[in-house]
Amino acid sequence: MAKLDSYVGHLQAGGLVIMPTETVYGLAGDSTNPDAIAQIYQTKGRPAINPLIIHCAEWGWVNEFAQLNERAEILAKKFMPGPVSLILPLRAGHKLAKNALAGLDSVCVRIPAHPLARQLIQQFGRPLAAPSANPSGQLSPTRPEHIQAFANAHNIPILDGGDAVFGLESTIIDTRTDPIQIARLGVISAEAMTQKTGLNIGIPTTHNQKPISPGQLLRHYAPHKPLRINCTNPGADEYYIGFGALECDFNLSPNANEFEMAKNIFHALWLADASPKPRIATAPIPPSDIGMAINDKLMRAVEK
Ligand code: TXA
Ligand code: MG
Secondary structure (H helix, E strand, O other): OHHHHHHHHHHHOOOOEEEOOOOOOEEEEEOOOHHHHHHHHHHHOOOOOOOOEEEOOOHHHHHHOEOOOHHHHHHHHHHOOOOEEEEEEEOOOOOOOHHHOOOOOEEEEEOOOOHHHHHHHHHHOOOEEOOEOOOOOEOOOOOHHHHHHHHHHHOOOEOOOOOOOOOOOOEEEEOOOOOEEEEEOOOOOHHHHHHHHOOOEEOOOOOOOOOOOHHHHOOOOEOOOOEEOOOOOOOOOEEEEEOOOOOOOEEOOOOOOHHHHHHHHHHHHHHHHHOOOOEEEEOOOOOOHHHHHHHHHHHHHOOO
C-alpha cells in the first residue's frame, strides 16, 4: 500500500505519525528511538512520570521486551487484538527506549484491532509507542476532525482511519498480581473479563488508593470550558449532553446504548467546546459496566 509506505518512512526517519485505533487516535513513534519518544513528550507537553503504551502488531512480539505470565496469556487470547492493554514486568535486555517507560520496571502493551494501525505497525516492523494524540490533560481525539489543528500546529501527518469505533481509551489491566487488577476503566469491563476468562479481578482503583497507572494521578480529558457533571437542571448558557429520551444539545445515544454513549462522549465534549455556549453540563450517566468508565473520565475532567 503506497500510501502507508510514506507513513512508515516517516517513522523510520524518527518522525511521529497520528495513528487511528479503535479506541482513540494515538501519537505514534518508534518505541526504540529515544529521540522519537522525546518528541512525543514534548509535542504533548506530557509529564515525564507518565509512561507510554507500547503497541505491537502481534502477541509474539511482546516476549521480546516483557515477561509473560499465564494470566496475561489468557487475556491476550480472548481480548487481543482489541481495546485492552496489559501491564507486565519488563524483560532484561529489552530494546525499548528508556524514556518511554518513566523509570518503571514494568511495561504496558497493547495490540490495536484497527486494520490501519496493525498494518502500520506490521510494516514498520517494531512496536510503536503511542499515547492519545491530544495535548496532555485535554480531550482524547476519536475523529479525524478532533486532531486536525493539533496535527497542523506540530506538522504531524494523520493516517485517517475514520471515527474510532469504541471512543474510550483501552482498559488497562495489571497482570502482575493474582487477582489481576484494573488500572484504568474502559469499554471492556471487569464483568466481561471474568465471564470470558474465568480470571479473578481486583476491585478497580479507588480514589484514596495510589493508582497503578501514573497517568491516573493527573487531571485528564478536560474540555476548555467549565464542566458540570450529574446535572439534571441545565442552565440556558450550558451545552447539555444527555442520552435517552431527554431534551439536550447532544444526545449520546437516543436508545441509551452504553457502547454508543462511549463512542460519542469525547465527540460530544468536543462539539460542546466548539459551540457558542460558554459552559458544559452532562446528565447523570448510570453506573453500568461502561457507564462507570464514562463517569470515571468525566470526574477526571471536572475542574478542580
Ligand atoms: O486506547 C489507548 O490505550 C490509547 C490508544 C492510542 O492506544 N492510548 C492511550 O495512551 O490512552 P495514554 O498515554 O493516553 O494513556 C496511557 C496510560 C497512562 O495512564 C499511563 O500512566 C499508563 O497508560 N501506563 C503506561 N505504562 C504503564 C505501566 N508500565 N504501568 C502502569 N501504567 C502504565
Ligand atoms: Mg491520554
